[in-house]
Amino acid sequence: MSREEIQRLLGGYATDTLSEAERSALFAAALEDQELFEALAKEQALRDVLQDAAARQQLIEALETKRQPIAARAWRWVLVPAGLAVAVGAMALLIVGGFDLRRAKPPARRQAVVADAIALQPAPPAPPAAAPLSNIRPRTAPRRLLRLPAPSTPEPSAPLPPPPELTASRNSAMPAGALAGAAGAAGAANQMNPAMPAPVLSFAARSSAPVARLKGMPMASLKKAEVAIGYALLLKGADGLYAPAPPGAVFHAGDSVRIQVAPKAAGYIYLYRRNTSGGWEPIATQAVEEGQGYVLPAVGGLQSDAPAQVELLLVLSRAEQNATGGALAANTSAGSLKITLEFR
Amino acid sequence: MSLRRKSQRHGEYTQVSVTDIQLPDPEANPAELVERKLMLERLTQAVTQLGDRCRELLRLKLQGQSFGEIQKRMGAQSINTVYTWDHRCRQQLLDLMGGDWEADNR
Numbered sequence: 058m059s060r061e062e063i064q065r066l067l068g069g070y071a072t073d074t075l076s077e078a079e080r081s082a083l084f085a086a087a088l089e090d091q092e093l094f095e096a097l098a099k100e101q102a103l104r105d106v107l108q109d110a111a112a113r114q115q116l117i118e119a120l121e122t123k124r125q126p127i128a129a130r131a132w133r134w135v136l137v138p139a140g141l142a143v144a145v146g147a148m149a150l151l152i153v154g155g156f157d158l159r160r161a162k163p164p165a166r167r168q169a170v171v172a173d174a175i176a177l178q179p180a181p182p183a184p185p186a187a188a189p190l191s192n193i194r195p196r197t198a199p200r201r202l203l204r205l206p207a208p209s210t211p212e213p214s215a216p217l218p219p220p221p222e223l224t225a226s227r228n229s230a231m232p233a234g235a236l237a238g239a240a241g242a243a244g245a246a247n248q249m250n251p252a253m254p255a256p257v258l259s260f261a262a263r264s265s266a267p268v269a270r271l272k273g274m275p276m277a278s279l280k281k282a283e284v285a286i287g288y289a290l291l292l293k294g295a296d297g298l299y300a301p302a303p304p305g306a307v308f309h310a311g312d313s314v315r316i317q318v319a320p321k322a323a324g325y326i327y328l329y330r331r332n333t334s335g336g337w338e339p340i341a342t343q344a345v346e347e348g349q350g351y352v353l354p355a356v357g358g359l360q361s362d363a364p365a366q367v368e369l370l371l372v373l374s375r376a377e378q379n380a381t382g383g384a385l386a387a388n389t390s391a392g393s394l395k396i397t398l399e400f401r
Numbered sequence: 402m403s404l405r406r407k408s409q410r411h412g413e414y415t416q417v418s419v420t421d422i423q424l425p426d427p428e429a430n431p432a433e434l435v436e437r438k439l440m441l442e443r444l445t446q447a448v449t450q451l452g453d454r455c456r457e458l459l460r461l462k463l464q465g466q467s468f469g470e471i472q473k474r475m476g477a478q479s480i481n482t483v484y485t486w487d488h489r490c491r492q493q494l495l496d497l498m499g500g501d502w503e504a505d506n507r
Contacts, residue, residue: 065484068491072462079468103444103502105437112441113463119445120460 060086067096071103286326286373286394287319293358308400313358316369316396320345324375328353331368345373361400369396440503447497455490462487 063086069075070083087094106112291299292306293313301317308314318326323346329337341354353371361367372378373392408414448459454475461471472483495502 062481062484065481065488068487069462069468072459073465074462074467074471076467076469099502102440106440106444107463109437112437115441115445116448117460117463119448120451120456120463122449 060090064093067093067100070097071100071107073104073107286321286371286392288371288394288396289317290398291315291317291352299352299358308361308398310361310363310365310400312400313360314398315358316353316371317350318343318345318353318371319348319350320373320392321347322373322375322392323347324373325377326351326353327370327372327374327378329370329372330359331370337370340369344377359398361398364401365399367398367400369398370394371396436503443498444494444502447494450497451490451493454486455493458483458486458490459494 063082066075066079066083069079075083083093083097087097107116290302290306291314292302292308293299293315299313299315302308302314316328320326324344326341326343326345327339328341328343330340332338340359343351343353343355345351359367359369371394373394448456451459457475458471461474466474468480468483468487471477472480475483475486477483477486
């Protein structure tokens with residue numbers, strides 16, 4: 058018996074299948090072959106198990122159990138990759154769906170911003186000799202208005218207007234240098250020039266949603282506005298004209314600030330300033346029409362000689378109120394807007 | 402002198418207490434029993450995955466038949482053929498058990 062043949066006898070050792078001659082040949086070869094000897098030693102563990110008759114019987118029963126037919130085994134091999142493929146496909150769908158959702162969100166947000174941002178309406182051609190009634194300086198940058206927090210429960214009585222197109226240029230509608238100081242027009246209504254496109258309501262705020270913190274603007278906070286009031290801050294420049302304060306502008310002591318408001322509804326706007334005693338002091342009152350722009354105060358501006366926080370309150374009431382008390386009393390029922398200016 | 406020899410003969414000074422003698426336990430220790438049980442389970446699982454020839458060969462081996470008898474039962478031309486089959490089947494079974502009879506290396 059050759060050495061290779063003897064090595065093949067290894068499988069018979071554990072099961073006690075070897076004849077006496079085969080066992081002797083295997084042991085003799087193992088004494089001369091270290092590798093075979095170690096393999097034989099490892100077989101001892103299997104031999105110990107198979108020495109037990111019960112274990113032997115258990116294995117025999119397992120071996121007598123009929124194997125699954127080839128078709129069933131093949132089907133199992135098909136099912137495993139199929140299951141994997143389904144899992145991978147579902148995962149890919151989730152990932153692709155997630156990307157689509159993420160891609161779909163920004164346009165919706167942009168649309169809301171467009172709808173709520175200033176959105177200049179195409180203005181009718183301005184008459185060349187339009188009377189300058191406002192002291193708003195023409196600007197090159199689009200107006201930046203603020204948006205109140207979105208309503209949590211929309212009121213059924215106030216559907217939002219569709220967002221206007223952003224095609225019209227503000228400059229084209231407003232003649233340059235046509236605006237004079239409002240001081241000269243103190244007695245007149247400070248309604249803006251009809252030729253100048255009125256600031257479109259930029260606020261969809263129709264709820265008593267909590268205060269929204271606005272970034273990039275000098276004001277600190279807004280309060281509830283049950284009736285929409287849009288506003289922008291105007292800063293008096295070195296040329297004496299008021300222009301919209303750029304985003305992030307910092308007011309300094311001595312700066313003169315006005316507020317351009319655009320009420321959603323017709324009524325009366327009251328502007329208050331908190332005095333040192335903590336009460337509200339009326340500054341300006343203005344009868345307003347829906348969708349028109351107004352500048353408050355019409356005369357002078359809001360100033361602070363020292364670094365301080367100036368708290369303002371805009372109240373829009375549909376009915377005329379007593380400026381000293383009536384409007385404030387109606388604060389809860391009419392629209393109101395709290396603005397804080399910080400002078401540094 | 403004779404008295405001393407007599408006492409040695411009677412084992413008076415060479416007695417050992419039966420409690421001091423350690424007798425081998427014919428039963429395997431619990432750890433070994435558990436290992437064998439686990440190995441048997443793995444072995445049972447592995448043999449079901451063998452091919453038909455290997456299953457038949459192993460079944461005959463476990464039934465106590467010699468290679469010569471197996472040759473006749475399986476119709477092999479020579480006993481060397483049975484040796485070869487057995488060698489391959491053993492290797493296949495070993496692979497199915499992770500390369501070692503005892504440890505689960507899979």
